[in-house]
Amino acid sequence: MLFHRENLRVALGQFALPQFRLRSRSVSRPRAPIALTATGLLIAIAVLLPIVYLVIRSVGAGEAASEMLFRARTGAIVVRSLVLVVVVTAGSVAIAVPLAWLTTRTDLPGRRWWVVAAVLPLVVPSYVAAMVAVAALGPRGMLQGALDRIFGIERLPAIYGLPGAALVLVLLSYPYVFVTVRAALRRMDPALDEAARGLGYGPGRTSLKVTLPLLRPAIAAGALLVALYTLSDFGAVSLLGYETFTWAIFIQYETTFDRTAASALSLVLIAVALGILLLDSATHARGRYHRSTSGAVRPVSNLSLGRWRWPAAIGVGTLVTSAVIAPLGVLCFWVARGASAGGVEFPWPSAWNSLRVSLLAAAVSSALALPVAILAVRFAGRFAAFLDRATHMGFALPGVVVALALVFFGVNFAAPLYQTIALLVFAYTVLFLPAASGAIKTSLLQVNPHVEEAARSLGRSEVKTILQVTLPLITPGILTGAAMVFLLTMKELPATLILGPLGFKTLATEVWSAASEAFFAKAALPAIMLVLAAGAPTAFLLLRESRRASDDGEGRSPGGNGA
Amino acid sequence: MQGVTCRYPGRNGEAALDALDLLVRSGEFVSVLGQSGSGKTTMLRVIAGFERVQAGEVQVSGRVVSSATRHIPPEERRVGLVFQDYALFPHLTVEQNVLFGLKWVNQGERSAAVRPIVEMTGLAGLAGRYVHELSGGQQQRVALARSLATRPVALLLDEPFSNLDRQLRASLRREVRTIVKASATTAILVTHDREEALAIADRVAVMGRGKILQIDTPEAIYSMPATPEVARMVGPTDTLPGTIAGNLVETEAGRFRFRAPAGGVTDGQRVDVVLRAHELEFGPGADGSDMRVAYREFRGEFTQYGIILPSGVTVRVRRRSLAPVMDGTRVRITAPFDRPVLVYPSSPAV
Numbered sequence: 001m002l003f004h005r006e007n008l009r010v011a012l013g014q015f016a017l018p019q020f021r022l023r024s025r026s027v028s029r030p031r032a033p034i035a036l037t038a039t040g041l042l043i044a045i046a047v048l049l050p051i052v053y054l055v056i057r058s059v060g061a062g063e064a065a066s067e068m069l070f071r072a073r074t075g076a077i078v079v080r081s082l083v084l085v086v087v088v089t090a091g092s093v094a095i096a097v098p099l100a101w102l103t104t105r106t107d108l109p110g111r112r113w114w115v116v117a118a119v120l121p122l123v124v125p126s127y128v129a130a131m132v133a134v135a136a137l138g139p140r141g142m143l144q145g146a147l148d149r150i151f152g153i154e155r156l157p158a159i160y161g162l163p164g165a166a167l168v169l170v171l172l173s174y175p176y177v178f179v180t181v182r183a184a185l186r187r188m189d190p191a192l193d194e195a196a197r198g199l200g201y202g203p204g205r206t207s208l209k210v211t212l213p214l215l216r217p218a219i220a221a222g223a224l225l226v227a228l229y230t231l232s233d234f235g236a237v238s239l240l241g242y243e244t245f246t247w248a249i250f251i252q253y254e255t256t257f258d259r260t261a262a263s264a265l266s267l268v269l270i271a272v273a274l275g276i277l278l279l280d281s282a283t284h285a286r287g288r289y290h291r292s293t294s295g296a297v298r299p300v301s302n303l304s305l306g307r308w309r310w311p312a313a314i315g316v317g318t319l320v321t322s323a324v325i326a327p328l329g330v331l332c333f334w335v336a337r338g339a340s341a342g343g344v345e346f347p348w349p350s351a352w353n354s355l356r357v358s359l360l361a362a363a364v365s366s367a368l369a370l371p372v373a374i375l376a377v378r379f380a381g382r383f384a385a386f387l388d389r390a391t392h393m394g395f396a397l398p399g400v401v402v403a404l405a406l407v408f409f410g411v412n413f414a415a416p417l418y419q420t421i422a423l424l425v426f427a428y429t430v431l432f433l434p435a436a437s438g439a440i441k442t443s444l445l446q447v448n449p450h451v452e453e454a455a456r457s458l459g460r461s462e463v464k465t466i467l468q469v470t471l472p473l474i475t476p477g478i479l480t481g482a483a484m485v486f487l488l489t490m491k492e493l494p495a496t497l498i499l500g501p502l503g504f505k506t507l508a509t510e511v512w513s514a515a516s517e518a519f520f521a522k523a524a525l526p527a528i529m530l531v532l533a534a535g536a537p538t539a540f541l542l543l544r545e546s547r548r549a550s551d552d553g554e555g556r557s558p559g560g561n562g563a
Numbered sequence: 564m565q566g567v568t569c570r571y572p573g574r575n576g577e578a579a580l581d582a583l584d585l586l587v588r589s590g591e592f593v594s595v596l597g598q599s600g601s602g603k604t605t606m607l608r609v610i611a612g613f614e615r616v617q618a619g620e621v622q623v624s625g626r627v628v629s630s631a632t633r634h635i636p637p638e639e640r641r642v643g644l645v646f647q648d649y650a651l652f653p654h655l656t657v658e659q660n661v662l663f664g665l666k667w668v669n670q671g672e673r674s675a676a677v678r679p680i681v682e683m684t685g686l687a688g689l690a691g692r693y694v695h696e697l698s699g700g701q702q703q704r705v706a707l708a709r710s711l712a713t714r715p716v717a718l719l720l721d722e723p724f725s726n727l728d729r730q731l732r733a734s735l736r737r738e739v740r741t742i743v744k745a746s747a748t749t750a751i752l753v754t755h756d757r758e759e760a761l762a763i764a765d766r767v768a769v770m771g772r773g774k775i776l777q778i779d780t781p782e783a784i785y786s787m788p789a790t791p792e793v794a795r796m797v798g799p800t801d802t803l804p805g806t807i808a809g810n811l812v813e814t815e816a817g818r819f820r821f822r823a824p825a826g827g828v829t830d831g832q833r834v835d836v837v838l839r840a841h842e843l844e845f846g847p848g849a850d851g852s853d854m855r856v857a858y859r860e861f862r863g864e865f866t867q868y869g870i871i872l873p874s875g876v877t878v879r880v881r882r883r884s885l886a887p888v889m890d891g892t893r894v895r896i897t898a899p900f901d902r903p904v905l906v907y908p909s910s911p912a913v
Contacts, residue, residue: 450650456637457611457644458664458713472654 032379033462039371040383044390047430050405051393057408058263074268081231081244081272084165088230089223091170095319096177097219101207102312104185106303109313115182116542117320122175123534124327125491125508127235128527129168131515132327133159134239135334142330165242171323172236173229177222184218185211203303224280231273232398234494239515245269246400250494253404263408266401273396331528338521347510347526354506354530357421357496358489361428362436362482368429369436369481374466376437377444378452394431402430403498419501427495432488436481443477444470487534579605581773582619587717587749589624592740593778594752596760596796597770603753606770607719610751611644612637624716643710643748647722649702651694657705658690664713677712683742684708700731707739711746718743720752724759736763757797761785769793787822791907794837801878805836805906812836812906815872816854816896820903828906837905840879845870848893856892870894 032040102108103115121129136142137159147153159167192214196206234246243251245265252262305312369391376388394402406427410418417423447470455465471478493508500509507526514523579602587593597603608614609629610621620630623642628635643664652660661681662673681687684704694702703723710718723739724732740763743750754760760767761781768778769788777789788794791802805814807828812821814836821836828834845868848854857871866884869877878896888894898904 448648448650450646450648451652453611453613453637454644454646454650454709455652455663456613457640457642458709459638459641461636461638469652469654473652 032375032384035463036371036375036379037383040375040387043368043372044387046426047393047433048390050402050409050430051397053409053413054263054266054401054405058260058267074265077243077245077248077265078268078272080162080242081269084162084169084237084242084244085227085230085276087162087166088169088173089226091166092174092177092226093219093223095170096174096222097181097212097215099174099316099319100178100181100185101211102316104182105211106305106312107309108305108316109309114316114320116539117324118178118316119175119542120535120539121172121323123487123538124172124324124531125235125493125511125527125534126168126172126233127239127493127508127512127515128331128531129172129327130164130236130239131511131520131523131527132330133164133168134515134518135520136326136330137164142333160241162242164240165237168236168240169230169233173226174323176225176229177219180218180222180225181215184215188214220280224276227276228273228396231269231276232400234398234400235512239512245272246398246494249400249404250498253407253498259404259408262404266404269398269401273398277396328528328531331524331531334520334524335528338524341521347505347507347529350505350507350510350526351529353504354490354508357425357428357506358486360421360425361432361489362486364425365429365433365436365485366440366478366482369433369440370478372433373437373440373444374470377441378449388437391437392434395434397431399427399431399492399494400498403427403495406430406499419499421501421504424496424499424501424504427499428485428489428492431492431495432485435484435488436478439481439484440474440477443474443480447473483537487537490530490533579773580609580616583774585768585775585778587751589749590747592743592750592752592763592765593768594754594760594764594766595768595770595775596754596757598755598796601770602773603755603770604721605773607644607721607751607753610717611642611719612640641713641716643713643715643718645706645710645718645720645723647725649706649726651702651705651709653694655694656690657686657692657694657697660694660705661686661708661712663709677708680708680711680746683745684711699727700735703727703735707742711742711748714746715748718748718750720750722754723752724754724756732759739763761797769796771796788837788905789825791835791837791905794839794905799840799879801838801840801876803836803838803872803876803878804909805834807832807834807906812904815874815876816870816878819898820900821906822903824905824907826908828908833909834906835909837907838878839905840867841865841881842898842902842904843878843880844882844897844899845880845894846897848895852893852895854894854896856888856890856894859887859890861887870896 099114099118103111103118108114134141138144139158141159144153158164188211192210193206196210197203201209231244232246233244234250237244237247238250245268249262249265249269252265253259256262372387372391375384406423407418410423414423451473452465452469455469456462460468490506491508493512496504496506496509497512500506507530511523511527511530514520514526581602583602583606585593585606595603595606605614609616610623612628612635615634616629616631618631620627620633622628623640626635627633628640628642652663655663658674658681661677665673665676681690684707686701686704686708689697689701689705694705697705703726706723720739724735727735736759752760752763761784764781766778767781767784769776769784771792777784777793784793785797788797791800794800803814803816805812807813807821807830808818809830810820811818812834816838819836853873854870857869857877859869860867861884862881864884865881866887868880868882868888870880871877880896882888
């Protein structure tokens with residue numbers, strides 16, 4: 001979800017771009033044009049309205065809702081969700097921290113390739129990974145088939161429930177921790193390590209006593225992303241039958257006419273998500289973690305792994321194989337098997353639907369993100385900060401909750417919109433607006449505000465300056481943001497299931513419904529299309545950026561920006 | 564450009580511009596000299612319309628463009644601002660950059676309209692290049708041409724040479740002055756480099772703590788700074804306490820002839836004596852002299868000596884680089900006949 005291009009940049013050590021946060025020497029805060037402020041306000045209201053409505057409605061339901069909340073089943077859902085969050089977060093940290101260390105500080109063979117491969121699971125939708133897990137490791141899956149032939153084993157222990165969900169989610173979400181920890185390792189002042197060595201610590205004890213404690217904030221940041229991702233995941237838990245919040249909310253919504261229960265559960269889910277966020281900010285340690293010296297980051301001398309070099313490579317290889325290569329293999333196997341049985345039809349209508357709504361969502365999100373980003377970067381103030389936070393709701397809220405809120409809202413206030421593509425695209429926009437505005441903000445921060453002021457003093461009005469100077473300069477950021485929204489929308493599942501018009505199918509819903517009925521051959525082709533659609537551009541981008549990072553170490557400064 | 568009075572409270576109650584007055588005449592080239600934080604850039608941004616004023620008013624050719632109640636937006640002021648970092652449009656070519664401000668001229672006439680400026684700034688061969696393909700000096704010229712192309716009423720230059728290396732700075736400085744003068748544009752240049760401020764302008768305004776401390780021709784400012792602070796800004800100085808004794812001033816470093824300050828001084832008055840290193844001399848001291856050479860720095864055309872006084876204060880003296888005088892040598896400081904020292908009434912107990 002939080003798959004930002006800037007994260008990639010940071011991960012690959014390209015954080016040295018010039019940034020112009022506020023007008024450098026400005027004493028007063030410039031006033032935003034009224035049209036821009038008004039647009040921003042409308043966007044904030046639109047984004048917040050459904051959620052506010054959800055809260056008001058469930059609070060208004062009063063007794064019925066509270067009765068629902070205090071049932072034993074609700075407690076079990078809370079416990080199950082939290083157990084999954086803890087297990088997945090711990091597992092991701094356990095995998096990602098050593099992996100980040102191996103790929104930044106040691107002479108592990110093929111480090112550049114491992115970095116790219118290790119980040120790729122981010123593009124695999126959770127329902128695809130879950131389907132692969134069931135198809136391969138299920139009680140009568142491919143592994144069992146192979147073992148049966150060799151050893152005569154007829155049943156494997158069930159993959160469903162906690163073990164399966166945890167396995168799938170760990171393999172999908174460890175990259176969040178990997179990316180943040182790797183960035184921190186690259187930024188860390190090597191002098192600290194060297195000081196410890198000079199004080200008589202060996203390499204092992206230095207890593208344990210100095211490096212690891214210094215990585216704490218990065219680990220916490222990554223872990224927070226993993227926890228929120230796990231909490232909001234719908235695809236994996238639904239296919240693996242582990243009843244957490246999202247799955248329970250969906251079932252309540254699908255099976256009962258009274259939707260109060262679903263909205264009450266949604267509120268609890270929001271509360272748990274907020275709790276995790278608060279826990280994170282409460283545990284921020286008081287120590288300082290800044291670089292202790294100024295100046296350029298010197299490259300750290302790599303630790304020689306010696307005879308552990310190849311065993312480490314095999315370990316990393318096994319991880320990448322199980323997280324990336326094996327799932328792709330399984331998908332290809334099922335496509336081939338389906339093709340040989342002659343039963344596979346190319347899912348044209350779903351592909352067209354996916355493409356259509358994703359393009360629409362990308363266009364709408366970019367259009368709305370633009371004023372938000374300009375206000376946040378150029379006119380920082382209380383209103384801009386509020387707006388920025390309001391539009392980030394989508395990242396904290398699970399798709400199920402946003403979709404549910406829009407269902408209520410649509411049924412009661414916007415009946416003509418209910419069950420239309422328009423409402424669906426609006427849901428995507430609420431969910432993915434932060435991705436678009438994040439990318440635009442990043443590129444806006446690299447535009448020198450003096451360039452805009454120059455246009456003003458050359459006779460352009462504020463609006464014309466934005467159109468003729470700012471927009472052309474941030475076009476790459478707008479396109480990056482649009483591309484990210486496009487990919488996120490392609491993968492999105494729960495909002496599409498809940499809000500899609502009757503009979504509306506996308507590649508995502510097709511995979512999910514086929515997989516939930518164990519028609520793997522039918523699910524494999526759309527699944528592989530989804531993975532390739534998201535994976536190919538990402539891998540290309542990652543490789544290009546990592547090559548550039550290794551070519552010119554310190555990040556290129558675009559010409560003409562001064563700095 | 565008629566009268567600029569502006570008051571501007573900054574973030575912590577301190578005024579960035581404190582009831583500042585500045586009058587720049589039409590066609591004049593004024594440089595504003597001040598240290599960082601003296602408010603000089605804020606002043607330019609006020610004139611250009613990027614900052615609002617809380618009191619006072621700014622007029623450009625007789626029209627009030629800024630006051631507490633009135634704020635003409637930057638695009639309607641016809642004031643050109645050349646930024647320290649040039650702020651050229653990276654997505655446009657040199658020609659498109661220069662033409663950017665000419666929105667009222669039709670397509671056919673546009674190139675013709677800017678040709679004189681393009682030629683004057685020596686950009687003729689670079690029209691199709693992008694900004695990142697230019698050197699720093701060329702970028703500077705494009706920034707200047709872009710502002711001049713709109714025929715602004717006033718041209719504001721914010722530390723325009725600070726991003727260039729030393730040699731380029733001096734030649735470009737002359738060039739900019741020639742171009743600005745040839746286009747008969749009123750110009751205000753802000754800098755913290757005293758050499759630059761003195762060399763380029765018709766008049767120099769020395770700025771400190773949000774006020775103009777003195778404004779006059781470079782020669783007048785240099786020979787008769789209004790306050791010790793101004794004196795410090797236009798050249799390296801040392802300050803000693805002294806007492807007026809007839810037509811001489813008596814200090815720990817010796818007795819000197821002096822230039823009387825504006826208010827005049829009376830016999831026996833306690834004053835601050837400002838000594839300039841290159842306006843002093845020293846000769847061999849008598850055996851009993853208690854001033855001696857503390858250090859010596861060879862600087863090429865001259866050698867700078869530090870002379871330590873009995874109280875432990877060091878006075879800098881510059882001498883043509885002849886035979887070096889060894890550290891520890893007893894000396895006597897003198898001021899040449901034609902260069903009296905500067906004296907100012909003592910500031911009440913600092």
